[in-house]
Amino acid sequence: MSEARKGPDEADENRYDSGIESLRSLRSLPEPAALAPGPSDGGGPQSWTPPRGGAEGPEEKEDADGERADSTYGSSSITGPLPLLGDLETEDPAPCSPLVPTGALNAQQLEALTYISEEGDTLVHLAVIHEAQAMLLYCLAVLPQEVLDIQNNLYQTALHLAVHLDQPRAVQALVLKGASRVLQDLHGDTALHMACQRQHLACARCLLEGRPEPGRAQPHSLDLQLQNWQGLACLHIATLQRNRPLMELLLHNGADIDAQEGTSGKTALHLAVETQERSLVQFLLRAGARVDARMLNGCTPLHLAAGRGLSSISSTLCEAGADSLLRNVEDETPQDLAEDPLALLPFDDLKISGKPLLCAD
Incomplete structure (x- = not known):
């Protein structure tokens, strides 16, 4: 890094x-x-x-x-x-x-x-x-x-x-x-980084799926985990742009769904939570993203969702098996950060005064 x-x-x-x-x-x-x-x-x-x-x-x-x-x-x-x-x-x-x-x-x-x-x-x-x-x-x-x-x-x-x-x-x-598809410009961006930033899907497809003709071999293969000077790989940029077709194209061509960006260690799932788009979080979970991936400070995506009061995304993460009792480096759990700690309890059969406790969605 x-x-x-x-x-x-x-x-x-x-x-x-x-x-x-x-x-x-x-x-x-x-x-x-x-x-x-x-x-x-x-x-x-x-x-x-x-x-x-x-x-x-x-x-x-x-x-x-x-x-x-x-x-x-x-x-x-x-x-x-x-x-x-x-x-x-x-x-x-x-x-x-x-x-x-x-x-x-x-x-x-x-x-x-x-x-x-x-x-x-x-x-x-x-x-x-x-x-x-x-x-x-x-x-x-x-x-x-x-x-x-x-x-x-x-x-x-x-x-x-x-x-x-x-x-x-x-x-x-x-x-x-x-x-060459791996050379980086003044900002550390390859041509593929630029395609993701500008959301030029056709250009990204040519970069990912194109092959040199015989006799024009490339000295370095395309590295989808390569980061620019901001520490972002192409999948991180596509996630921040909320561009699902680009994300699907990158994942189909071998991008690491759990790769951490270089500044705070967020994965694409962390970044999807920060976009506050539940459908993007659901897409990454279906694609196999690790639900309890940790940042450098120990925070999981559920820490971020709970701390921002994103109840529907928190519910989605809990349904996918997120652990609400994991602690970050400050010894905080997602329950500690949630506005309503009861909403993140890992139990679905709790009763208060004989009435079942309903978790907010």
């Missing part, structure tokens, strides 16, 4: 190893076999060289929500004209049918394809930002896989931006070409 508490500006090799710096390694990449010298090349093969001044950008620009304010939606901050890359199709081709470049690429075209803007965006980022599907597929067809995982000044990959802008076809194409 030490990683969950790291600030965005702290040095961490795990966060930066596939970032902007990765462009500098393009000089050592072998040229694709399909690339032959063009008529203006002078006959010799051209090396991969990043454009001057592209590796370092200005200070990061954010809006009030911490999201991109400049390049995500608006300007691409291109500092010079890009050479033509050949005739691209005007209609969006299908993601599974990438556009194959015709003819050889000269040095000028290779430089354009490895261009980086002032915000750290590559041409792949810009194709997603401007919803240029044909250009995106062209880049995916000719660029090495390492370029797809270059992160901009906010540590967002093109896959982050495709999810942010709710472009499932672009997400599908990037995953097919092996784009």
Whole structure:
């Protein structure tokens, strides 16, 4: 959990190893076999060289929500004209049918394809930002896989931006070409975290169910328990968003229903209680959530429900077998916290003055 508490500006090799710096390694990449010298090349093969001044950008620009304010939606901050890359199709081709470049690429075209803007965006980022599907597929067809995982000044990959802008076809194409699904942005969010936050179900499905094509294997598998810098895994975010379809999708693909978030140790069931939605609590209990899961302070979901006066949720938890006598680190039981302690008694045959005691629902 030490990683969950790291600030965005702290040095961490795990966060930066596939970032902007990765462009500098393009000089050592072998040229694709399909690339032959063009008529203006002078006959010799051209090396991969990043454009001057592209590796370092200005200070990061954010809006009030911490999201991109400049390049995500608006300007691409291109500092010079890009050479033509050949005739691209005007209609969006299908993601599974990438556009194959015709003819050889000269040095000028290779430089354009490895261009980086002032915000750290590559041409792949810009194709997603401007919803240029044909250009995106062209880049995916000719660029090495390492370029797809270059992160901009906010540590967002093109896959982050495709999810942010709710472009499932672009997400599908990037995953097919092996784009990493585990890289984290400035807030520690993977593309899947972002899909859960923005409730983009189609993008989440592409991320979870998509597989790279042969020869595009990913070095790291998708970790559904990975936490962002707030300590939240994807299931925690989907629960706080009260999005049952997303929760079902995550659980179906192997998310741990009892995983604890990194700040106080709450499980999805604790968070569901805090949303005060009884149907969400019932859904998690039916899915197998541990009813007496404990937070770091020893509180169970019933402690939270009783302390908040949520009688109907408390009743649901008791019916599922919650123990109303468990004590937290402050030696309190859920009965101690309840407004009506009798409502949480684990007996259904109590009588007062000869009359049965009815528990409130």
